[in-house]
Amino acid sequence: xxxxxxxxxxxxxxxxxxxxxxxxxxxxxxxxxxxxxxxxxxxxxxxxxxxxxxxxxxxxxxxxxxxxxxxxxxxxxxxxxxxxxxxxxxxxxxxxxxxxxxxxxxxxxxxxxxxxxxxxxxxxxxxx
Amino acid sequence: xxxxxxxxxxxxxxxxxxxxxxxxxxxxxxxxxxxxxxxxxxxxxxxxxxxxxxxxxxxxxxxxxxxxxxxxxxxxxxxxxxxxxxxxxxxxxxxxxxxxxxxxxxxxxxxxxxxxxxxxxxxxxxxxxxxxxxxxxxxxxxxxxxxxxxxxxxxxxxxxxxxxxxxxxxxxxxxxxxxxxxxxxxxxxxxxxxxxxxxxxxxxxxxxxxxxxxxxxxxxxxxxxxxxxxxxxxxxxxxxxxxxxxxxxxxxxxxxxxxxxxxxxxxxxxxxxxxxxxxxxxxxxxxx
Numbered sequence: 569x570x571x572x573x574x575x576x577x578x579x580x581x582x583x584x585x586x587x588x589x590x591x592x593x594x595x596x597x598x599x600x601x602x603x604x605x606x607x608x609x610x611x612x613x614x615x616x617x618x619x620x621x622x623x624x625x626x627x628x629x630x631x632x633x634x635x636x637x638x639x640x641x642x643x644x645x646x647x648x649x650x651x652x653x654x655x656x657x658x659x660x661x662x663x664x665x666x667x668x669x670x671x672x673x674x675x676x677x678x679x680x681x682x683x684x685x686x687x688x689x690x691x692x693x694x695x696x
Numbered sequence: 697x698x699x700x701x702x703x704x705x706x707x708x709x710x711x712x713x714x715x716x717x718x719x720x721x722x723x724x725x726x727x728x729x730x731x732x733x734x735x736x737x738x739x740x741x742x743x744x745x746x747x748x749x750x751x752x753x754x755x756x757x758x759x760x761x762x763x764x765x766x767x768x769x770x771x772x773x774x775x776x777x778x779x780x781x782x783x784x785x786x787x788x789x790x791x792x793x794x795x796x797x798x799x800x801x802x803x804x805x806x807x808x809x810x811x812x813x814x815x816x817x818x819x820x821x822x823x824x825x826x827x828x829x830x831x832x833x834x835x836x837x838x839x840x841x842x843x844x845x846x847x848x849x850x851x852x853x854x855x856x857x858x859x860x861x862x863x864x865x866x867x868x869x870x871x872x873x874x875x876x877x878x879x880x881x882x883x884x885x886x887x888x889x890x891x892x893x894x895x896x897x898x899x900x901x902x903x904x905x906x907x908x909x910x911x912x913x914x915x916x917x918x919x920x921x922x923x924x925x926x927x928x929x930x931x932x933x934x935x936x937x938x939x940x941x942x943x944x945x946x947x948x949x950x951x952x953x954x955x956x957x958x959x960x961x962x963x964x965x966x967x968x969x970x971x972x973x974x975x976x977x978x979x980x981x982x983x984x
């Protein structure tokens with residue numbers, strides 16, 4: 569697996585993960601590192617696709633669970649919808665996966681070529 | 697939940713964690729990951745404690761019933777047996793409850809501070825340190841009482857408490873300085889009334905006004921502060937100050953509750969920080 573992990577870190581200001589990709593999400597096909605990977609059976613998912621399959625109650629409960637390492641990502645997506653918050657984005661890598669978060673971009677962001685194949689067909693940040 | 701798992705959970709705590717659950721206060725600066733490590737054991741212990749407390753209370757009620765029924769059956773051997781069992785179990789359970797009360801933390805720790813640490817771990821750069829001052833000695837502990845207590849002629853007594861139970865300070869990954877403060881202002885109202893039959897009844901009511909204060913020091917190079925963004929609700933105030941190096945945005949949120957055990961929704965704390973960020977805009981290259 570080549571490229572860098574496509575999952576964004578942060579809560580109020582999103583930033584690139586920066587780790588090398590170890591696998592690919594079976595739903596969104598994005599490259600993901602070990603830290604942002606959830607494995608069910610033999611299938612790998614990114615923490616965000618995994619979170620999008622949860623109910624609001626589950627998302628909330630998982631952040632309060634001391635055993636849950638990826639509960640943060642489950643809660644994050646629910647928070648943006650519930651509080652109508654638009655996070656800032658600082659980083660180099662972007663794709664349309666985060667369009668629903670209505671991101672506010674830093675001036676130097678927008679180079680969406682890092683860690684992404686040219687023929688991926690995913691719109692750049694500035695297209696959203 | 698049984699006392700053995702409670703004992704195991706308590707034994708697994710470090711000396712510092714044990715000190716915190718008994719003194720219920722901590723002031724320290726460490727990385728969010730270290731804070732989470734510290735809080736995880738305590739959160740697990742507190743979950744076990746809460747569960748055991750419920751079981752012990754039910755056990756106490758059963759012991760009392762056993763003791764009471766035993767008195768009526770004292771003429772037969774089983775009555776003595778029931779009194780003995782009820783008394784013994786009651787004493788053991790009362791001691792257990794006294795211990796649990798001593799080490800019990802307000803659920804704000806587990807359900808508000810803990811998830812907040814998870815968010816700050818992601819929001820901060822690795823190696824950055826988070827200052828936290830936590831105080832869970834109780835909302836109406838004598839140390840927190842204000843000196844403006846009132847007593848009316850009608851027998852109504854009012855006491856006020858200032859419970860500043862969380863103060864946090866950190867530098868976030870984008871260079872923004874975050875200052876966080878959660879304060880509960882508690883009004884305890886005790887009303888004593890005498891009925892016509894001569895009985896005296898006392899009712900105690902609480903009113904808790906929680907103030908969440910989130911202050912952001914945003915880098916002047918990256919962010920511009922916007923003060924004309926409309927308020928989301930009347931229970932929120934915003935203060936914007938433009939500085940040479942940083943723009944400061946302070947958001948205060950107020951919430952009301954009538955029970956001292958009410959747990960603060962950590963989403964409200966994050967919402968206050970988010971509301972401060974919402975008053976900022978990014979500077980474009982030509983503005984820098």
